[in-house]
Amino acid sequence: xxxxxxxxxxxxxxxxxxxxxxxxxxxxxxxxxxxxxxxxxxxxxxxxxxxxxxxxxxxxxxxxxxxxxxxxxxxxxxxxxxxxxxxxxxxxxxxxxxxxxxxxxxxxxxxxxxxxxxxxxxxxxxxxxxxxxxxxxxxxxxxxxxxxxxxxxxxxxxxxxxxxxxxxxxxxxxxxxxxxxxxxxxxxxxxxxxxxxxxxxxx
Amino acid sequence: xxxxxxxxxxxxxxxxxxxxxxxxxxxxxxxxxxxxxxxxxxxxxxxxxxxxxxxxxxxxxxxxxxxxxxxxxxxxxxxxxxxxxxxxxxxxxxxxxxxxxxxxxxxxxxxxxxxxxxxxxxxxxxxxxxxxxxxxxxxxxxxxxxxxxxxxxxxxxxxxxxxxxxxxxxxxxxxxxxxxxxxxxxxxxxxxxxxxxxxxxxxxxxxxxxxxxxxxxxxxxxxxxxxxxx
Numbered sequence: 001x002x003x004x005x006x007x008x009x010x011x012x013x014x015x016x017x018x019x020x021x022x023x024x025x026x027x028x029x030x031x032x033x034x035x036x037x038x039x040x041x042x043x044x045x046x047x048x049x050x051x052x053x054x055x056x057x058x059x060x061x062x063x064x065x066x067x068x069x070x071x072x073x074x075x076x077x078x079x080x081x082x083x084x085x086x087x088x089x090x091x092x093x094x095x096x097x098x099x100x101x102x103x104x105x106x107x108x109x110x111x112x113x114x115x116x117x118x119x120x121x122x123x124x125x126x127x128x129x130x131x132x133x134x135x136x137x138x139x140x141x142x143x144x145x146x147x148x149x150x151x152x153x154x155x156x157x158x159x160x161x162x163x164x165x166x167x168x169x170x171x172x173x174x175x176x177x178x179x180x181x182x183x184x185x186x187x188x189x190x191x192x193x194x195x196x197x198x199x200x201x202x203x
Numbered sequence: 204x205x206x207x208x209x210x211x212x213x214x215x216x217x218x219x220x221x222x223x224x225x226x227x228x229x230x231x232x233x234x235x236x237x238x239x240x241x242x243x244x245x246x247x248x249x250x251x252x253x254x255x256x257x258x259x260x261x262x263x264x265x266x267x268x269x270x271x272x273x274x275x276x277x278x279x280x281x282x283x284x285x286x287x288x289x290x291x292x293x294x295x296x297x298x299x300x301x302x303x304x305x306x307x308x309x310x311x312x313x314x315x316x317x318x319x320x321x322x323x324x325x326x327x328x329x330x331x332x333x334x335x336x337x338x339x340x341x342x343x344x345x346x347x348x349x350x351x352x353x354x355x356x357x358x359x360x361x362x363x364x365x366x367x368x369x370x371x372x373x374x375x376x377x378x379x380x381x382x383x384x385x386x387x388x389x390x391x392x393x394x395x396x397x398x399x400x401x402x403x404x405x406x407x408x409x410x411x412x413x414x415x416x417x418x419x420x421x422x423x424x425x426x427x428x429x430x431x432x433x
Contacts, residue, residue: 032286054265
């Protein structure tokens with residue numbers, strides 16, 4: 001039986017690990033304090049880049065999107081009401097802008113949501129896979145999810161957000177987040193090699 | 204056992220929450236309920252085992268933290284450009300507009316629509332009120348005895364004879380055309396005395412009014428009798 005409390009993670013979003021909290025920095029950004037903006041940019045850059053890299057499969061667009069998001073943060077900082085964590089608020093802006101960018105790509109007949117041919121056509125290998133093979137398989141499986149499903153998986157497993165916070169970021173009801181995760185799990189189960197072949201990575 | 208356990212959480216509810224249970228991000232009450240369900244549900248226990256293997260596998264595929272590139276300096280340059288443009292616009296204006304936009308965004312959509320309609324009405328009515336009224340089209344106040352527009356004009360008095368056989372309608376048209384009225388006549392020689400308003404500049408001897416009347420083929424005689432002051 002698996003009933004023990006989950007272990008503490010080392011990847012949850014940090015809010016007050018530094019002397020100045022994200023919220024204090026954002027208030028100063030709202031007053032057009034450039035030093036505060038540089039500090040906030042430096043603090044959120046890695047998390048924001050990882051999030052957007054998972055959503056937008058065009059590497060050349062990720063850096064540009066990070067800058068667009070932070071420009072919006074500079075402009076909208078005075079509107080921050082403090083109803084959510086700063087990181088949640090920024091990722092919400094990032095999600096909305098990524099969706100807009102992806103829709104723009106789709107209208108130019110680039111379909112980043114399309115399942116890669118090697119995922120669509122081939123079943124996952126029914127044999128033990130190496131670490132590298134498994135990582136490639138995971139990335140391909142994630143790429144096979146819709147951007148909405150990929151966002152929920154990324155925010156849950158990579159960024160350690162609760163479903164309530166994810167609902168705030170992607171601006172939908174919490175039950176929709178649960179439903180998206182349900183379908184994403186089913187798809188991942190289908191697209192990934194069977195779990196008994198993961199031993200090498202875990203070992 | 205895979206049947207419905209005796210807990211406050213149903214099997215589908217627990218199944219949905221397992222990823223966040225695995226990630227350790229559930230609220231305490233939900234965590235307790237999930238654990239209660241897990242004690243009796245073999246299916247959820249197996250799914251949790253699967254998720255506890257899936258989680259690290261997924262996280263192993265996460266992107267490494269990348270070093271900051273030139274993005275910060277580019278963004279700061281954009282901010283500088285935006286601020287320059289803001290100062291050009293006027294610092295008070297941008298702040299006021301932003302505050303208004305912020306309040307407007309937080310307002311429920313039904314109220315927003317009502318506000319927009321009201322604003323539209325105010326603008327339309329204000330625009331109408333501000334429209335300059337053309338004095339030429341303004342209806343003038345006139346008394347029954349003397350039209351205001353002609354009140355301040357002098358009147359030329361003339362002796363006029365119409366060509367024989369001229370119809371009454373033609374005479375009426377002629378008088379109306381010149382704003383004239385018959386004040387006396389006809390005399391034994393068939394002359395009428397008419398008065399018509401003239402601007403002060405056209406008053407006096409040699410008035411072009413006489414020449415104008417004479418040029419009309421229906422008039423055989425026109426002679427000035429002087430002017431009558433208003």
